[in-house]
């Protein structure tokens with residue numbers, strides 16, 4: 547069984563692999579998962595751009611895009627390879643406690659990923675006569691805060707895909723906390 551120590555080790559590994567300023571990353575933008583999927587890293591803009599173009603041509607159902615690291619955040623890139631605007635996709639760090647939640651058969655907990663790549667926590671408490679849904683932030687630097695819209699792209703989350711054109715509640719993006727615990 548995984549212990550807290552094992553998870554701390556995973557976090558350390560992640561820190562160790564953190565990206566450097568000015569580094570170009572080819573990332574998968576669709577479908578988005580709980581973790582940032584980096585296909586290629588380079589300090590050479592042309593090489594990264596070429597890689598990104600080839601990767602996009604080689605896949606029909608997966609999208610890739612180029613980002614640059616600036617101030618420890620991911621930015622979109624202009625035609626000259628300079629940072630343009632803050633990227634919707636970031637290397638989100640989920641707080642440890644969300645991987646170690648108690649198992650309660652009356653509460654369905656999961657980490658959900660918005661179409662914009664932002665992960666948040668969903669807890670559905672199933673009562674005999676009614677159910678209550680609570681959504682909250684689950685990042686290391688911002689967690690336990692109740693939300694009803696995505697803090698990253700402002701998409702409404704409570705009503706799910708009926709009001710949100712981005713389909714924040716896409717089934718594919720759902721990841722169960724239970725399965726994450728076994729990673």
Ligand SMILES: [Zn+2]
Nearest residue numbers: 660662696699
């Ligand atoms: Zn979002």
